[in-house]
Structure formats: structure tokens, C-alpha cells
Amino acid sequence: MSLKDKLLASYIAFEDHLEDDSPIHDVRNSAIKDFETKGFPTKKEEAWKYTSLNSVLKPDYSVFPKPREETIEFKDVKKYFLHDIDTYKIVFIDGVYSSHLSQTTHDKLDVCLMSSALTKSKYKTVIDAYFNKVAKQESLTSLNTAFAKEGAYIYIPKNKEVEKPIEIINFSTGNEAAILLQPRNLIVVEENAHVQIIERHQSLSENAVLTNSVTEIFAEKRAYVDYYKIQNDKENASLIDSTFVSQQTQSNCRVHTFSFGGKLVRNNLNFYQKGERCDSTLNGITILENKQHTDHNTLVHHAAPNCESHQDYKGIYADTSTGVFNGKVYVEKEAQKIDAFQQNNNVLIDDKATVNSKPQLEIFADDVRCSHGCTIGQLDEDALFYMRSRGIGKKEARALLMYAFANTVLESVKIPELKKRINKLIANKIGVSLGFEV
């Protein structure tokens, strides 16, 4: 049975188990129909031209992972947390909420679970207003919607500045040979509220994992959302991340994506600016090796005047790794005087590494500033010689250059501990320890 058939069959059993009055019953039903019609995307679709899901869809995934018997201790997974500072934590193990690893709250804000939000009446208003309201009708997103049950639910009320970052971590343990995880996150940040969120998917074994994650983020007037995605998973773990950001007037949303690992990673990152003077930032550092593949598919939809968007994606590709950057900026006729900037720079370390970079601009307004730039090259030989002539070894010189290359993105990480952590990840990835912190 193909994965698609298996999922369609599973859906019937899944729906049967749910309470009848689930407010999103109809949403699920129409979503599974959408997935049934569209199926998994193939390379024939323009948006998937450079990414094939064939090998990722092959394993016989367990669709409803069996609960694991033994627990995971914090000390065993500590390194995946931002453990040197206090944070809220929403932790899932094989898709199931882990209360002993988590630190949630209902004190003046909600940092809790999608499963509660979908079933408890006190969340009904928010769910009705926001759930699946910005997510696109795309096959994989619809698949996630149909099975939406668990994930992070974060609600920040008006004027609340959340004092510590929130970590959302999805562990998979390898309890079964292959599992499919479909976390669904909803984040609502009310007027003038501030929040910082870090999201991570981490496999703890060599078994196959496919995560089809969907996150909806709503930033109301003057809200500030700072979101970091750390993708540094094992060689047999794949991730399809679809994130949809809806921005109201004067809101500021930033999403940073650090892609350092995994077998296949596809990021569908969509920003919808709906009010005036919004600011959007989409930054990324991708460092790949071996046969890893990462595809960044971004959209910034400008629908209101006087807004800004900034995209800065850096990629470093070694061995036979492959990367894609497909960045679209869409400017509606009403979106006058916007400033949209997009940049994608890539360095190929080895002859057999590949990157496909495709900027797309669709502009229907006549008084805008839109710029984009894309480069693909090698490490600068003159710069390497310069450093080596000062006594710095070839490997270290290359590492320094890669740091320098990725620096503009690293500089914009606003959580110092996270910045240090990412620095370390980069150093490990490049295989060099520098005598200082960049």
C-alpha cells in the first residue's frame, strides 16, 4: 500500500476516535479530501522542481506511533535545549506530549498543547478565529490539517512581553522502524505583545523519521514575533516544515532558519502582510554535507502599503549536498511604497555540490523598491591566501571565511545564548574550533 493510501485509510479510523463535537471536524474532512485530490507533490510541479520526495516516502511509516514505555531523562537530551537560560518548554516524544520534560504555563499567557486547545471549550473562540485561517490549501499542509491533533498552542495576550523564550522540541526515539510525525502549532500574538520562540525537530536514533509540520503564526497590531528554527537532524530524518505568518499593522515578525542537517528538509515559509508598516525578516544559514538536501521556498505577500521585507539566505554546500532557494515576493497593487529586499548567496565547497537559486518577483504596484541578488561561488582564493600568509592553516582559514560569509545572518540572532549555540553548531559542522567566539 502506498503511503497515500495508508494515510487515507488511517484517516477514517482517526476521525472515528475523535469526539463528535470537535470544532474542526469539517475542516479536517475537507482537508483530507484536498490531500486525496492532490496527493504528494512531485517534481512536475514548479514549486517542487528541484526536490523529489520519492525516497522520503518509501519507508513503511507508522502513522500513529505507539506510546513509548520508558521515559527520556532530561540529562540525556539536555544538549538539545537552551539549557543555560530559563525557558518555557513544550516537548513531544514521538508526537506525544512529555509533561516531565516540558515547562508550560497558563499564567497570564498560554504556552500549552494543541490537543487541549482543540478540545477544551475555553479555547474555542481562538480556535474558531485562527485555526487553519492562514495555512494554504497545499497537499502536505492539508494532510497535516486532516490529522491535526497535537502540537504547541501559544497565546500571548495584548501588551504581554514574554520574559523568556519558548522552546518547542519534537523528539523521535526510534521506538519503531519508521514514523511519520505531524505536529501542528498555532501561535497567536495579540496587539503589542512580544514573544521569542525556538523550534527544533530531533531524532534520537538512526531510524527513519518523516515530519510534516505546520505552524500558523498570527501577529496582531504592533506585535513582535522572533522565531528560530534549528534543523540539525540525523541523516535518516526528513522534515517538511510549512510555516504561515499573518501580520497586521506595524507588526514585526522574524523567522531564522538554521539548516545544518537531516536527509531532506523542505521549508515552506510564507509571510502575509495584511496591515500597513509591517516588517518581515526571513533569514537563513544552510550548511550541508554528504547527500543532504535542503529546499527553502519562501513567499512574502505584500498586500498593504509602507511595509518592509528582508530576506537573507546564506548557503554553504560540501560533498554532493544540494540546496534550493526559491524566493517569491508578491506585491499587490495596493501595496505602494513597500521596500522588499531579497538576497541569496551560496558557496560550493566541492565540485559535486549543487544549488539552484530562483528569485521571483511579481509586482503590481508602481511605486515600490524591490531588490534581489543571488550569487553562487567558491571561497575566495585571495582571502584564503591572505589568511594563510598570516600563519592561519588552510582548514582554519576556510572556517573563518565561512563564518565571515554567514555572519550577517548570525548577527541578527537576538538571543545571545542561542547565538552562541548556533556558533558551536557551525564550528562542529565545519570541523574546526576557533579560539574565540564570533
Added chain:
Amino acid sequence: MLQIKDLHASVEGKDILKGVTLDVKAGEVHAIMGPNGSGKSTLAAVIAGKEEFEMTKGEVTFDNEDISELDPEERAHKGVFLSFQYPVEIPGVSVTNFIKTAINETRKSNGQEDMPAGEMLKLIKEKADLLEIDRKFLSRSLNEGFSGGEKKRNEIFQMAMLEPKLAILDETDSGLDIDALKVVANGVNKLKSKDNAVVVITHYQRLLDYIVPDYVHVLMNGKIVKSGSKELAYELEEKGYDWIKEELV
């Protein structure tokens, strides 16, 4: 210290150096002058070990050791320093962090521990003062957005920190106003001793008023065609290079 015999070098099959012979002893200052395209910068790069230049013939020895097969960093560890005509910008790496890395890499290669942080700081302060470098400058990204003069001053600052045996200054005077030139030259002079040597590559005699050479060589068409004392530099300044060409015919 540095002995070059009949050095031939080419890049992408094009011969640039066609038999250079040069003998630099400890305590000496040599100036290499010559018109554009004569091979001056190539000579500097070949001595420092730039890989894109192929040495097709000849010998390069440093302290009686053949260095022609060594990597640039190995030559640096032995005490060869090249001040670049066009220093490279490295965003995100501060002047301080860069020089720390360079010094500790050199120490590591010589079997020494990293320089203690306090000692490093003291040394940085001392050398920055010598070159009249502002403290704020040291935390800026290496060469990024530096003016021409700042870049050159930073090169000499690195030289001062690394204390090389042989310093090759490639067009260090270009882009410097007279005040900056004096500061840079003063820095170089303070670092001079009987144990080290300096090779100054320049178009103009101007720098040689401040860094006074023991020998002046004229490089033309890949060869040293004339050598003399510092008076030769004045003659070149006054008459240009044509008269040497005529002499050669």
C-alpha cells in the same frame, strides 16, 4: 636570510618572473622598484607562497632552507610576512580576533601554548599605540569598510604583532597621505633590528625617504636589471624608467 636564485615563475602559462636573483641579509632593507606589470607583486606573492603562481625554475631559500614547496602558513610560521597591496575584507572577524588566531596558530606550529590573554592584550595595546591605532578600530571587522590608509596601517599593525624575520611590504605606500605614510614608516623603522630584514616594493621613491633602503633594485620585464644604493631611487624618481630601458638595449 632570503636567497633567491634565477627564479622563474608563471601564472596560467604566462611567464612573469624570468630569472630573478636576490640576496637579502639580516639587518638589511631592500627596495624593489619598477614600472607597472614588471612582476613586483608576483615576486612578493611567490616568496609568500601563493599557490596560483607556478615556480618553473630557480631556488628560494630562507635561513638556508628551501621553502619553495612550503604552504603559505608554513612560511609565515618561519617568519615570512607579506603586507598586501590590497588587504582582504573579512566581515564578522574582528581585527583583534584575527590577529589572536594568527599568533596562536604560529605558536602552535612552533610547539608553544596559546599566548596568555593578558599578555596578548598588553601586546595589542603596545603595538596599537605604536601605529597610533584607536582602540575602537580593533573591534571592527577586519578591513571591512576601512579606508585605504586604515587598511595599510592595519597591515603594519599585524606585522608588528607577528614580529616576522622578513617583512615584504607590497605597495604599502599606495593610498596613504603623507601623515599616514609617516606613521606607517615609523612603525616599520621601530620594528627594524639587526636580526630582521625588510623588502619594500614600491613605484615611488617617496616611501624610501622614510624607510631608507640599503639597496635598490629595478625589476623590469621579470628580471632585476639594475641594482644600486638609495641614490638609484632618486635617479628613477627624476628620470623615470626609460633611460634604463635604453641602457639595456
